[in-house]
Amino acid sequence: MEGIFKKEQKQAGKHCTDTARKALQEGRMRLRNEQYKFAISQDFPKRYIQILKPIQAHSNEEYMEEKNVYIAKKLPF
Structure with a gap:
């Protein structure tokens, strides 16, 4: 709890962004495992x-804030 408070003091909204990022990463890992x-x-x-093994190879989507969606990039081949 103290760590969350310190993060929020340094940068407002840091805990929420970290939580969202971790949730997205966990979703990618579940998808990769399946x-x-x-x-x-x-x-x-x-x-x-x-x-398929390295998880970072599959994190090719980008978030478009103006449309509030994730855009998946296509592979070049």
């Missing part, structure tokens, strides 16, 4: 499974 399990169960090639 994609990974599906790829394993369907006998996808090993190189595809290696692409």
Whole structure:
């Protein structure tokens, strides 16, 4: 509780933004885990499974504040 108070003193709204960011990251991790399990169960090639492992490879959406939506970028290939 004291840590939250200190964060809010330094920067107003910091706790809310951190909480939202963590929730988004957890959602990405759950999605990655489900994609990974599906790829394993369907006998996808090993190189595809290696692409699925790092979570940062799948965080390609950007938040557009003016439209209040997330935009998913397409891969270049």
